Amino acid sequence: xxxxxxxxxxxxxxxxxxxxxxxxxxxxxxxxxxxxxxxxxxxxxxxxxxxxxxxxxxxxxxxxxxxxxxxxxxxxxxxxxxxxxxxxxxxxxxxxxxxxxxxxxxxxxxxxxxxxxxxxxxxxxxxxxxxxxxxxxxxxxxxxxxxxxxxxxxxxxxxxxxxxxxxxxxxxxxxxxxxxxxxxxxxxxxxxxxxxxxxxxxxxxxxxxxxxxxxxxxxxx
Amino acid sequence: xxxxxxxxxxxxxxxxxxxxxxxxxxxxxxxxxxxxxxxxxxxxxxxxxxxxxxxxxxxxxxxxxxxxxxxxxxxxxxxxxxxxxxxxxxxxxxxxxxxxxxxxxxxxxxxxxxxxxxxxxxxxxxxxxxxxxxxxxxxxxxxxxxxxxxxxxxxxxxxxxxxxxxxxxxxxxxxxxxxxxxxxxxxxxxxxxxxxxxxxxxxxxxxxxxxxxxxxxxxxx
DNA sequence: GATACCAATTTGGGATACCAAGGTGGTGCC
DNA sequence: GGCACCACCTTGGTATCCCAAATTGGTATC
Numbered sequence: 458x459x460x461x462x463x464x465x466x467x468x469x470x471x472x473x474x475x476x477x478x479x480x481x482x483x484x485x486x487x488x489x490x491x492x493x494x495x496x497x498x499x500x501x502x503x504x505x506x507x508x509x510x511x512x513x514x515x516x517x518x519x520x521x522x523x524x525x526x527x528x529x530x531x532x533x534x535x536x537x538x539x540x541x542x543x544x545x546x547x548x549x550x551x552x553x554x555x556x557x558x559x560x561x562x563x564x565x566x567x568x569x570x571x572x573x574x575x576x577x578x579x580x581x582x583x584x585x586x587x588x589x590x591x592x593x594x595x596x597x598x599x600x601x602x603x604x605x606x607x608x609x610x611x612x613x614x615x616x617x618x619x620x621x622x623x624x625x626x627x628x629x630x631x632x633x634x635x636x637x638x639x640x641x642x643x644x645x646x647x648x649x650x651x652x653x654x655x656x657x658x659x660x661x662x663x664x665x666x667x668x669x670x671x672x673x674x675x676x677x678x
Numbered sequence: 679x680x681x682x683x684x685x686x687x688x689x690x691x692x693x694x695x696x697x698x699x700x701x702x703x704x705x706x707x708x709x710x711x712x713x714x715x716x717x718x719x720x721x722x723x724x725x726x727x728x729x730x731x732x733x734x735x736x737x738x739x740x741x742x743x744x745x746x747x748x749x750x751x752x753x754x755x756x757x758x759x760x761x762x763x764x765x766x767x768x769x770x771x772x773x774x775x776x777x778x779x780x781x782x783x784x785x786x787x788x789x790x791x792x793x794x795x796x797x798x799x800x801x802x803x804x805x806x807x808x809x810x811x812x813x814x815x816x817x818x819x820x821x822x823x824x825x826x827x828x829x830x831x832x833x834x835x836x837x838x839x840x841x842x843x844x845x846x847x848x849x850x851x852x853x854x855x856x857x858x859x860x861x862x863x864x865x866x867x868x869x870x871x872x873x874x875x876x877x878x879x880x881x882x883x884x885x886x887x888x889x890x891x892x893x894x895x896x897x898x899x
Numbered sequence: 900g901a902t903a904c905c906a907a908t909t910t911g912g913g914a915t916a917c918c919a920a921g922g923t924g925g926t927g928c929c
Numbered sequence: 930g931g932c933a934c935c936a937c938c939t940t941g942g943t944a945t946c947c948c949a950a951a952t953t954g955g956t957a958t959c
Contacts, residue, residue, distance in 0.1 A: 459943095534813055
């Protein structure tokens with residue numbers, strides 16, 4: 458793999474893993490020494506991550522994008538549009554057996570599964586579901602939206618009950634999709650996304666003070 | 679304006695204006711001499727245009743993205759999802775007076791208007807309509823989709839009748855939106871997008887031979 | 900003590916030099 | 930004539946250097 462892609466990957470992981478906090482200033486030279494590559498690939502990585510919304514410009518200079526509650530709400534609306542469209546396409550497909558692969562993915566999480574896994578599988582559910590539609594643009598839209606949501610979801614305080622409910626909703630969506638019941642699947646998915654958004658925004662708004670204390674910039678809705 | 683943004687702008691214009699044909703090979707050094715900037719801003723521009731889908735990598739090396747009929751069809755599905763969602767949001771708005779601005783935009787085109795203007799305004803209709811929703815993500819999605827469609831629409835052979843019908847459809851959509859009739863507006867917009875796609879793909883498929891003769895790579899659906 | 904101003908450092912933007920990999924054309928052998 | 934092989938050249942990837950602007954820190958003045 459070229460160094461350019463490697464820098465991008467490492468930097469993205471540092472940002473998504475909150476190793477670099479939302480709102481922190483970035484300098485190309487710091488990244489250069491931190492990652493061990495020269496400025497050229499570092500700049501290429503920053504340009505890419507900028508289009509993903511993970512970093513942004515702060516006048517002259519780079520900043521890790523803060524958590525933006527207003528943005529999270531807009532993303533939810535966007536997700537609802539593209540995910541529902543993808544799901545409807547999938548429901549119209551002749552072969553919907555592929556949903557079983559996703560169901561197996563969900564089953565792979567049990568009580569012993571580390572939190573990281575739950576986090577990743579929770580996002581992959583939506584991403585893989587969109588992939589099934591066969592539409593590259595819908596798929597990319599969902600994947601990019603989930604990437605943007607990733608840090609916020611990581612910060613969200615979720616109790617066992619909420620987690621279990623989300624998993625149940627995922628399974629219900631798959632069940633409806635397997636039957637080809639597009640309207641029901643779409644209805645369930647919409648509700649799931651809206652519910653997720655509400656819990657997410659509420660949780661972050663409540664924790665805002667604590668998050669800021671940890672050095673994480675959280676912009677209000 | 680920084681040189682980097684200028685290079686990006688110029689290069690995008692050259693690609694969208696078909697000054698550089700779909701499928702053509704690009705070398706960083708050629709662009710460098712053509713635009714009159716060094717490789718650093720050229721590379722930055724290429725990285726950005728890559729995320730817009732206007733250029734792509736061809737193993738080692740850059741290529742102006744060919745016109746891809748399968749991609750055009752997928753984009754239409756994607757557009758339908760995001761544009762309809764945006765339109766429904768707009769219909770739910772308290773103040774829908776802003777649609778008048780768009781209507782005025784349409785009126786600005788008459789028989790004397792050069793073809794370039796028609797082309798631009800035809801796309802801006804969809805972009806500005808999405809902007810009214812107030813959702814940044816839906817707006818960007820529509821804008822980026824229209825950018826990707828731009829070259830294909832430029833190549834499309836459109837008769838007067840088709841053009842007039844498209845304009846009438848635009849106006850009908852606005853009329854429904856002004857009344858807040860979301861279902862009707864959505865229905866009209868869906869139909870418009872699907873119809874546009876059909877005419878576009880059909881026209882390009884028919885002209886494929888001629889387009890290739892002009893040096894334009896056209897990938898079949 | 901506050902503030903205005905200046906020097907020094909830092910920073911991103913741009914230019915250029917260098918490199919390894921891949922492609923191309925030519926040449927000589929079969 | 931055809932094919933294998935090799936030297937050369939082009940190309941993107943990387944590193945490094947330079948520059949202008951902006952930030953910073955200190956200092957002198959009021």
